[in-house]
Amino acid sequence: MRLTPTLLGASSLGPFAAAWQLPQNALQPESLGLGGSHDGQDQRPFSWAPTRDDDVDIVTGSQFRGLKTFANLPYVNCFSDEEQYAQDQKYDIAILGAPFDTATSGRPGARYGPQGIRTGSQRMFPGSYSIYTGESTLSSWARVVDAGDVGLTWFDNTVALKQLDKAHRVISSRPAANASLSKTPRILTLGGDHTTTLSALRSTSEKWGDVSVIHFDSHIDTWDPKVIGGGLSDYAGLNHGTFLHIAHEEGLIRNTSIHAGIRAPLMRRKGDLRNDMRCGFDLITARAIDKIGTDGIISKIKERVGDSNVYISVDIDVLDPAHAPATGTAEPGGWTSRELLTILDGLSGLKVVGADVVEVAPIYDNPGETTLLAAAEVGLSLLTLMIDNPVQSKADKEV
Template identity: 60%
Template structure:
């Protein structure tokens, strides 16, 4: 046999041996896969019996924290019930800075892909809010037109009423589901406050933001048209004018410049107190928590988080970034400290993924904020006023 033929023969034998061994892979025993141990695990991981649920965090439909999707906007009444619903509001035509928050709901869900109900134990709360009493779902996004702000907000008003108008799953806790909105620019909070008023009456607002957002429409946009006067910097003024909120509301993290001192006078008229960003250096996280709790004591509370309350180092992907803000850890610690409040609705807004970095810093932070808001709701069920 020639050397060339011998070489080819040996190569053929090696390939054959490899193919045989490749067809007979032996998996080591792995405990805990689908409740199987030892030889049962080996069988489960072999060809035809491999469990399909492994790795779902990075597969399938993108819902918040891999929660089940429910078509909550259906006109049918016999859909699956729920207690807390995530609802996307892809709207950004009310901004005065950079656009792009219409993609915020998608970005926040992407930032939550590592979360799941099966692996949701919170070492700070000492519990897994996903698996507590509340049935939590993702309702997807509200289909909003991008060509007419007035009509889009009417669509969002309607969507909130439909989603909150169903009977909750755990009626012994509360008959009304609560909503966590994924924005969208901050204008979308107006629709949420209109909805909460229908079910809970007036609320006190804890507003995490670098801006006041109580500007008079004639100061910000309304000098052009009534249409332009409804935007992400005037929605809290409008909410006050519509009688949706109490006069014991509060801003936290404010640091942005104003038009004039008259803005502060109007802010007081709208019922708000101000905690500036730099106050955390003087009174600390605990002091911020105590200020917030004492301000809204005795009221039902709506929490709205503009992601620009964080410093741009921690949240670059937002439309109107302001330097000198809080860190992600500080914000999460403050949120966790609000346990015990009667929180009837919440949102995370102004996330514009196009301006994020490769590490998805902003969407990861926003997803964790949404998780904290959800945990607060689970910790304290609230009976509806109606």
């Protein structure tokens, strides 16, 4: 096959591929290892192997090594006070697993979600480059680490959420690695059922003030606790369908929040939507994408949240079950993984102070791990949004 500039260069490609344009000398056959000079200079035989023990690498170069972390990022014990001021223990963004699923109304199993999402991310590496932008986001200014999972009891939801509240406070109170950009680390949470978002919103409110929530889901999750669970007890009233109602009652979120991808039935014909509006939410249905496309969805979200600080929560059941079968309350008629990722990438520039991807229950996935792969890509997109725009916290504004 003849290698030509048209084939290898960026002259015939779109704007996203401009970053990949090869230098002219890279088009020469010898630069591609396809022939050219055979004088034997600076050529390594195919049978080459390290002969010195010092040259044998057992640390890098494989996804099957060391601790399993999200995107093979470094692990830091963010819950320990020891050496928290050492530079290699500092971070700007921490990934936190929240293995909790005892407040779900559907199939359980999301407590295994954090480890499942990490499994789906094992072909991601900090030094990888996006085919769309040519950027290596995880290798830019922000130090991103995996904090592992927080230990949560599964015998008492009230205690478990207090444990998660504390974990968020501890992680976000550590000194940031690049304090000149922001003194407060941000958190990407891997759930866990959607109740875990309440702890994250409490933490972001404390550090950044109230936020606009961008809520990707098939369900509204603003149900009055008296409608779902609360008729039994106050304890039962806090669950994965009521947490946004409770967050509004606690003053954690702004009246400029928005749902996207909604398609599940309501419990009350009018009462649920009235309560949803009272909680500060506008709504984009899943089928809206057929009329306005991904660009229209992006525009509506940006117009709604404006210049406010934003928290993005992604319930994996926003995707169609064909793209994410491994979840507790799947609803047909959802978005494709490509549509969701395109929408997320289109939100670049927003002031994202925290995010999560939740409701992943690996036991229901297929052998190809479709849901885990999709959730990992969502996590990477959320990290990219956070890295693209450093956000100053209350601590940065203190005199």
